[in-house]
Amino acid sequence: MGLRLLAMVFLSAMFAGVKMADARGVHLIESLFYRQALALPLVFAWVAWSDGAGAVRTSRIGIHASRAALGMVGMILNFGSFILLPLTEATSIGFTMPIFGTILSALILREATGWYRWGAVLLGFAGVLVMVRPDVGHVPLTGLAVALSAAILTACISLVLRELGRTERPGVVVFWFTALSVPPLGMAMLFVGQAHDPVTWGLLLFIGIVGGLAQLCMTGALRWAPVSVVLPMDYSSIIWATLIGWLVWDDWPLATTWAGAALIVTSGLTIAWREHVRARRVRP
Incomplete structure (x- = not known):
């Protein structure tokens, strides 16, 4: 639990770094490339330390490649949502991922979904409506569309990760996602890469390491x-x-943002609780 809490501190700092880098003229692809390229040695070192360097061998490179392709598009949308929206709103809308995961699990995997989880889905969507206040245009519609698209795609990725998780350890999945995303991003850098001042380079280094x-x-x-x-x-x-x-940025959320976020968080926690209950029933 402590590691996960620490991860959220690092993630929030990374997205803030992406937002600041964009304000300094950094292309979105540049942020993605340095995020992945600088993280790759760290991820490999972790896998080598915990499971041994040979653990990265896999016989499922095809599904890893599919996960990497989806993951790159998902990262583009996630980074874009934090560039287009205030941090709190982008973070809160990202919490709708379990809602879309529940819908996709019911429609694609034909999982039994009781009224608890469907009620949580409706509660989450109500939270989004309260937060974005469509009647006054509080949240830019482009940013909202990008953030919701990111949540939907992340939910799709979670289904792929379920399949990979049957045979692959989490560290191996992360390694192949990072390793397979660097070459195409590197090719894209040939068209968008540019020189920066020392402060901006420091931001890019910060994004990758954090x-x-x-x-x-x-x-x-x-x-x-x-x-x-x-x-x-x-x-x-x-x-x-x-x-x-x-x-x-001197951005303080409105009362409606807090209310909507509370509904979305309650929805996500309800879904997580029902998943836990279902897993306990299946485990014996």
Whole structure:
């Protein structure tokens, strides 16, 4: 639980770094490339230390490649949502991922979904409506669309991760996602890469290292505790996003943002609780 809480601090700092880098003229692809390229050595070192360097061998490179392709698009949307929206709003809307995960599990995997989880889905969507206040245009519609698209795609990725998780350890999944995403991002850098001042280079270094540390902490949390225990810790990121947004950009959420975020968090925690209950019934 401590590792997952620490990961949320690092993630919030990374997204703030991405937002600041964008303001300094850094292209989105540049932020993605340095995030992945600088994190790769950290991830490999973690896998080598915990499972041995040979653990990265896999016979499922095809599904790893599919996960990497989805993951790159998901990262583009996630980074874009934090560029277009205040940190608190982008973080809160990102919490709708379990809602879309529940819908996709019911529609695609044909999982039994009781009224608890469907009620949580409706509660989450109500939270989004309260937060964005569509009647007054409080949240830019483009940013909202990007953030919701990111949550939907992340939910799709979670289904792929379920399949990979049957045979692959979490660290190996993270390694192949990072390793397979660097070459295409590197090719894209030929068209968008540019020189920067020392402060901007420092920001890019910060994004890569802090993002890598966040990934390691998240992976370590899954190594020592089940998903149902560590997942609720993710909601602590709203605290750090709010503090950073206030200190750096003087953004303080409106009352409707807090109310909507509370509904979304309640929805996500309800879904996580029902998943835990279902897993306990299946385990015997």
